[in-house]
Amino acid sequence: MKALVYEGPEALVLRDVPDPLPGSGHAVPPGQPGGTDTLITVKAVGICGSDMHAYLGHDERRPAPLILGHEAAGITADGRRVTVNPLVVDANCPFSQSGRTNLSQTRQIISMPPRPGAFAEIISMPEENLVDVPSDFSLEKSALAEPLAVCWHAARLGQPEGKSALVIGGGAIGVGSALSLLAQGATHVTLVEPNAARLAYLQDQPFDAVEPDKATGFFDLVVDAVGYEGTRATASAQVMPGGTILHVGLGSGAGGLDIRRMTLQEVTFIGTYAYTAQDFRDTCAAMFEGRLGALDWTETRSLADGPQAFADIRAGRVAAPKILLKP
């Protein structure tokens, strides 16, 4: 099959690789073949910030050569249209048994060894990771299930019913968080984004999208979908006394929070990562029922154009929060 292979920093090459075999994706624990895995012909796969991070050579967990990509939807060998939960967890892990599958310390994700990613024509996944897509719902939009599940999970941890929210960052995670907060009952969501082209692109969404200095005052919830010192400083300055920061960005590892204010004003900070298996299913249901909006904020390119897409994202030339590649 053809796959887009990461061969080193800023080097992506579309080339022939061996087809995966059913069960070749290695079920947990590593080394035991997952004989029940299903082959899926990929029809759409999103480019994530973590793919960009790896592409730049900044992720030691993703050494070259490697097939990146983990936001996939496609068709099984028996013709079912499915979207794919890329997190593979051991059901016997204590975290899994308490329902918090995202915390499993033995979790695997496609695009990280030993599991190859989805910038490819075919992937191999356990059957329980597949969610059927209704016949009237596009497979391209279905490929948004994974980033939206990250957002749905983050929003859920903030218990947004009846609350106001500020979302920092207009990438897919910021946009998905704003939509998830509204779907889960937030009264009003303001999203801030400094890139003028991205901001213009987001004007027709069901939340307010404004320049960063236009969002003033306090908010019950603040989602930091960027995760650098500056955005954390904004989050800890603009969260309401007694309010909550949902921190889903992985920009930098430390600094920025005004911990004195957070202590005196009883602010909660929740680091949020990935999603549970139930969150993934709930997100799919919300998406299929239209509760997450029109999902019209993507741009589609061919898998062969992947290297150019990465270069364009890196240069800030892409207005859409998400590029989908079609093998």
Added chain:
Amino acid sequence: MKALVYEGPEALVLRDVPDPLPGSGHAVPPGQPGGTDTLITVKAVGICGSDMHAYLGHDERRPAPLILGHEAAGITADGRRVTVNPLVVDANCPFSQSGRTNLSQTRQIISMPPRPGAFAEIISMPEENLVDVPSDFSLEKSALAEPLAVCWHAARLGQPEGKSALVIGGGAIGVGSALSLLAQGATHVTLVEPNAARLAYLQDQPFDAVEPDKATGFFDLVVDAVGYEGTRATASAQVMPGGTILHVGLGSGAGGLDIRRMTLQEVTFIGTYAYTAQDFRDTCAAMFEGRLGALDWTETRSLADGPQAFADIRAGRVAAPKILLKP
């Protein structure tokens, strides 16, 4: 009356000041006399870390000359034995109306203008701030209600039932947090304290008290009762994936947290401050019923010896986590 007056950095003087008049303590909003306030003859008053902070000239909210002290118990003019909630809040504040009185932005505390503190023979307080003390319970131990309420509130936010906990710091807030966590159902509490004399003093308490490098592994809850970069680094390294840091210390204003780990492992950080009026009453009930232990970790001195007590605490010469002064 006699009062211990803070007259400038490291200058405390016992001298005569005018007696307070009933209602002189200024009910909220400031400037409107609280005509219903009650006079209390102080029988015991604790020295808090925030008193030490002010004594060193580090608290701009507490300018000299000022009577410090806010952890008081005593006897009303009509002979009732009471302990005192020193936080005075406007019942009409939106935070008060949602039960989160500690978040009221117009809250006042005795020892901060316009309300004089309790290192004095007499204080004036609203009737609703008083909790009656059972006849068989000492007024000295009752003066621990305020710091214990801070701890009770922090523990409550961590939902400790069935959880393991690490408490960083063996001062009154650390000790009170350990006791509150156990009273609220924590399965096991380990407290770390670097001062050898303090550590030896705490060996008979119902929690494990050990040197910092003796507490290894992960804990569902970590209470940072110190609040410096180093203790926050420990907290964010030793909290369980999916666990919670309760941050009740006010040592430094920023830094120390491993935010990358907190995000990837879904750690929650809760800044916690003061207590609600209900927390204060619940703490008193727990204290009176013996659920917070023997409360035998105090040392009592006369109010006249207050200046020496401050100097001894500052020099690290006090093994007991709490010094109580008796006017």
